Amino acid sequence: MPPPQAAASERDLATAFAAQRPQLRGIAYRMLGSYWDADDAVQEAWLRLQRAKTDEIDNLEAWLTVVISRVSVDLLRSRASRHEDIEADLPDNEPLPSTLGPETSALRADEVGTAMLVVLDTLGPLERLALVLHDVFGLSFDDIAPIVERSPAAARQLASRARRRIRHVDVPAERDRKREAVRAFLKASREGDFGSLLQLLDPEVELHADADVVATAAPAVDHGAPLLQAHVRGADAVARVFAGRAEQTQIALVDGLPGAAYAPDGMPWAVYAIHLPDDRISRIEVIGNPAQLTDLAIVLE
Incomplete structure (x- = not known):
């Protein structure tokens, strides 16, 4: 002791x-x-x-x-499957742009994170890091430089290069696209439309649910709660978790992107982070841990 x-x-x-x-x-x-x-x-x-x-x-x-x-x-x-792409960094002597254009001016912090998630796989690790630390969390490039092990000028260039890749993302349009996908998913779940669920889910979709939400859902299965497990993989298996269920789940913004929430009294008891990189849902993360829920920005719609 x-x-x-x-x-x-x-x-x-x-x-x-x-x-x-x-x-x-x-x-x-x-x-x-x-x-x-x-x-x-x-x-x-x-x-x-x-x-x-x-x-x-x-x-x-x-x-x-x-x-x-x-x-x-x-x-x-x-x-990473291709290290040559993800390891690509800028040399310290790459010239800085002569003027600050749309690609180098700071974006709104609340939209940077959202836009990044849309094009995440096109950004190298250090590009992501420099942009997140500077544009979202407000660190200076002098502070970022030792973290990315580059000079301040190179750290600035990493963020600038990432910013150029996300500047074409239409965040409101992306939210609308995902909102419609979530709405279709919830509708198919409630109606038990198994065929539509299979069309909405990627064949290799993964469902992750934390221990808190699995424990909370289990006693309510007879009342329409999803058949949650810690990990489920594949469109058929994930569709069976939700088919004919999730009646009380509603659309919500989760950290700026459309997802869903179980909030029968207006207070979220569980959230569904729904990942939709293209036209099908690739991953669903169900979070019910109270401490983790407090870390999330959840807006019920």
């Missing part, structure tokens, strides 16, 4: 980390495009903090930003 002073120190560390968790999760999610992967990255950051010599950390927020950034980059690189 640890001495009282050590136990108090551990509690203080956990409290300090919890205060930083929403920002860490936000960085990881915008980098990785998956709440599950983002949670893994945040957990790894916590493990690294526990192993670190915390008395040598002068600025915990800055230290954790570096850690979550590098963990996210490592996860991206490990999942």
Whole structure:
């Protein structure tokens, strides 16, 4: 059993980390495009903090930003199928643009994250990181430079290159497209239209549900709750989870993009993050953990 002073120190560390968790999760999610992967990255950051010599950390927020950034980059690189594309970075001596045009001016922070998720797979890890840290979280390029291990000028160029790739994304139109897909999915679920569900789902669609929401849904299955499991893969299996169910689920914006929420009393008890990279749903993440729900920006529609 640890001495009282050590136990108090551990509690203080956990409290300090919890205060930083929403920002860490936000960085990881915008980098990785998956709440599950983002949670893994945040957990790894916590493990690294526990192993670190915390008395040598002068600025915990800055230290954790570096850690979550590098963990996210490592996860991206490990999942990449073509390293030559994802490793591509800018040399320090690439010339800066002579004028600031639409591709280099800062975009609205709330739309940068949304636009990034639309074209996520076209951005290299360091491009994503520089753009997220600068345009979404407001870090200077002087602060970003050591995180991406480049000069400030090169860090600026990484963000600029990413910004050029997302500037053509019509965020309102993208929200409308996804909203209609979510509406069609919920309609087919409620009506038990199995054929329409199969048309809406990618053949390799994956469903992830956390332990809290699985436990909450299980007793309510006889009343129309989805047949949730921790992990379900394939259009046929996922369609069976929802067919004839989800009567009380409604459309909601989840971190700026259309998804769904179970909110019978106007307070979300569970959210469905629905990923739609093209014309079919590729992934559904169901989140019911109260601490994680508080980290999300949820707007019921």
